[in-house]
Amino acid sequence: MTNAAFYPYGPNTTDILDPPGDDGTSGAVSLTTAFPFFGNTYNELFVNTNGDISFGGAVTGFTPTAFPVTNNRVLAVYFTDIKTSNGGRSGYIYRRETTDAAILARATTDIQTALPADHGSFEATWVYIATWHEVSIFGAGGAGLNLRNTFQLVLISDGCKSFTLFNYDQIQFLQGSTNGGDGTTGTGPNPAQVGINGGDGIHYSLHPSSRTTDLYNLPTWTDPAVPGPPGRWVQRTDLALTGDGPALVCPAGFREFGDDLCLKFHVQPLDYNEAIAKCAELAPDGRLFNIRSQAHNEMLIGFLQRFQTRTGRGRGFWIGLTDVGTEGTFKWEDETPFDTEGYTNWAEGALEERQGGERDCVFMNKEDGWQWNIQKCETRRERNAFICTAPKAPVASDC
Numbered sequence: 282m283t284n285a286a287f288y289p290y291g292p293n294t295t296d297i298l299d300p301p302g303d304d305g306t307s308g309a310v311s312l313t314t315a316f317p318f319f320g321n322t323y324n325e326l327f328v329n330t331n332g333d334i335s336f337g338g339a340v341t342g343f344t345p346t347a348f349p350v351t352n353n354r355v356l357a358v359y360f361t362d363i364k365t366s367n368g369g370r371s372g373y374i375y376r377r378e379t380t381d382a383a384i385l386a387r388a389t390t391d392i393q394t395a396l397p398a399d400h401g402s403f404e405a406t407w408v409y410i411a412t413w414h415e416v417s418i419f420g421a422g423g424a425g426l427n428l429r430n431t432f433q434l435v436l437i438s439d440g441c442k443s444f445t446l447f448n449y450d451q452i453q454f455l456q457g458s459t460n461g462g463d464g465t466t467g468t469g470p471n472p473a474q475v476g477i478n479g480g481d482g483i484h485y486s487l488h489p490s491s492r493t494t495d496l497y498n499l500p501t502w503t504d505p506a507v508p509g510p511p512g513r514w515v516q517r518t519d520l521a522l523t524g525d526g527p528a529l530v531c532p533a534g535f536r537e538f539g540d541d542l543c544l545k546f547h548v549q550p551l552d553y554n555e556a557i558a559k560c561a562e563l564a565p566d567g568r569l570f571n572i573r574s575q576a577h578n579e580m581l582i583g584f585l586q587r588f589q590t591r592t593g594r595g596r597g598f599w600i601g602l603t604d605v606g607t608e609g610t611f612k613w614e615d616e617t618p619f620d621t622e623g624y625t626n627w628a629e630g631a632l633e634e635r636q637g638g639e640r641d642c643v644f645m646n647k648e649d650g651w652q653w654n655i656q657k658c659e660t661r662r663e664r665n666a667f668i669c670t671a672p673k674a675p676v677a678s679d680c
């Protein structure tokens with residue numbers, strides 16, 4: 282092994298050597314530091330024969346189905362039908378957890394160097410190293426028995442953020458004889474998968490060479506955007522930042538409703554403008570929820586019924602519609618114009634009888650059958666409860 286990307290491994294380290302096998306696994310390996318992975322943390326991992334580390338269970342399949350796939354939470358460093366038991370033994374899979382000071386210092390430097398803008402002050406406190414050394418393929422025959430790949434997966438964490446290094450030293454086969462492959466040449470129509478699968482069927486990250494013949498070039502490949510030695514791919518893995526974008530969640534205290542709405546019901550009644558200010562205070566870009574469609578209205582009614590029963594008060598809700606700017610011209614609180622031809626739910630006579638100059642703010646309540654009515658925006662007696670909404674945001678990091 283000559284590749285500078287590699288961390289020390291093998292007989293001169295404290296590595297555990299797994300027995301030779303095919304489609305095998307280390308079984309559950311307990312970790313002293315839980316590893317953050319795609320929004321969860323795992324107290325154990327599985328080092329599997331077929332070129333992967335998984336969380337939540339072993340992944341011992343041998344077919345490189347295109348990511349994203351559901352359920353498998355996997356770091357696929359070189360996922361194909363590997364076999365280390367051809368002729369007794371055909372390759373070595375080493376693994377160890379370490380907090381060795383020299384390794385931590387190296388991991389710290391590697392991440393700071395690779396990702397200086399975002400993680401220039403990262404300090405590694407924990408590392409896991411798994412190495413597939415000169416491993417062979419299932420179905421190897423003839424010259425195929427001499428085809429050997431050497432690659433390594435390094436997991437790095439500070440207990441909060443996590444990163445992985447995919448290191449490659451030697452790639453001589455693309456796949457085993459399964460999935461249409463040729464065990465003599467180590468080639469075929471379904472080359473190995475290299476990437477990370479979050480397991481939710483949505484979030485994943487693929488190495489650009491994954492499942493192509495470019496895999497042969499992994500030992501000299503460099504990521505144009507990431508400084509570091511040739512033969513290395515660096516990925517952050519605690520957040521679902523990769524694949525088709527970050528995992529988005531509702532802000533703290535907000536609940537997800539229906540079609541991805543984040544809502545928070547505010548029980549304490551406030552004046553209209555106080556309600557707007559409160560929503561802005563509760564979340565970034567928080568605002569009063571504008572009930573703009575029958576679907577939203579119906580979705581909310583059930584909840585509002587329970588809400589009122591629970592509090593025992595027949596309280597109204599601001600819906601974020603006013604004519605405070607120009608008398609008679611209603612506007613939604615998000616600044617969009619009110620479409621009189623669009624969805625409305627006015628109580629009978631509301632516009633005619635309660636449309637005085639002093640009454641500018643629209644609310645709904647149970648007594649009116651949840652239809653819309655108009656009242657003063659600021660009076661102590663007529664304060665209303667309200668619903669705030671806010672956009673989803675990337676999973677907050679505690680780091």
Ligand SMILES: [Ca+2]
Nearest residue numbers: 303304362363
């Ligand atoms: Ca295998």
Ligand SMILES: [Ca+2]
Nearest residue numbers: 604637640641
């Ligand atoms: Ca008015």
